[in-house]
Amino acid sequence: MATLPPSPFDRARRNRRTFIAMIGVGLAMLGLGFASVPLYRIFCQQTGFNGTTQRADAGVDVQQATGHTLSIRFDSNVQPGMPWQFHPERPTQTVTVGAKSMAIFVARNMSDRPVTGTASFNVTPTQAGAYFTKIECFCFTQQTLQPGQEVRMPVLYYVDPKILADPDNKDTQEITLSYTFYPVEQGQKAG
Template identity: 30%
Template sequence: MNNKGKTSVKFLGMTVIAMFFFSFALVPLYNVFCEVTGINGKVFQSENSQEYTAEVGRDVAVQFISSNNERMPWVFKPSNEVMGVVTGKYYNATFYVKNTTNKTMTAQAVPSIAPSNAAAHLKKLECFCFEQQELAPGEEALLPVKFLISNELPNQIKNVILSYTIFDITDYNQENLAHLEMHTEKN
């Protein structure tokens, strides 16, 4: 084969490798895209607590919905199902959770916002969904979320739904802990 052929083979081989890694690069790209546009109902932690507060706001109803992923036996429900809020002000809400089993379990809540174009305007300063919850057998807890709905919420939205699905990640967590220990040893 001539040199031109070898160059083409190299170029095509590199393209194949690059496209393979591109498929993995789609994962962070997707998350960044969701964060920037606020689509897919994804909610991320807000950094600045002052940026979105405002003196004057309008009334919005926030509904809380909880659901359990299959085979997750915990009791999980919002303390109040609906909350009247004013945009531009911080509010605290809580969710009640209880480990009904006789073993220690770890849970992770995953949030979602509806309608999806409200997601970008719901700012969370604190949320239990940013952490994992470990509960001993029979233990119960009130999980806090501190949030604000910014004044930029589109006017036609009068009602925002904040829903959480709770997952059993006990098995995952042990692997993660092993991973963390390795890190601390290094440090």
């Protein structure tokens, strides 16, 4: 018995199904692309992945690890072309693990016009990010500085005592908290 070649109607129906399936795959990929940024941010905040710090409320009660100190180094940068000076008041602090501490960063608009910026951050070594906890921070908040204006911006933080039991951090003597300020165009939302 001979098989008949597919009819033009069958071929058109298969092509239509393939086209609809490809549109579905494309829309799914587009949706995943939009969802990936917030999902990645949530993942990083929960795990400390890639140097992302943890967050806590001001009323958090943390047990200090008396006799265990770490050096915290502060790094500050501005995107090239942004007319700000930005630096920590003190480039390093020695802190007791578990003790709440505060660092102050200073930003100054060196231009003759208002400039709005927002800061992103990271922690190195990256495995320490899961234990570096910020209580208050200026990061991801738009800051508008008028011409010549200087502001002091606090960061309240602590290093979770659980870092002492983590074998990946057994040699950690210093943690670096680094901020980079980027300009924000008018009408654009930060982070």
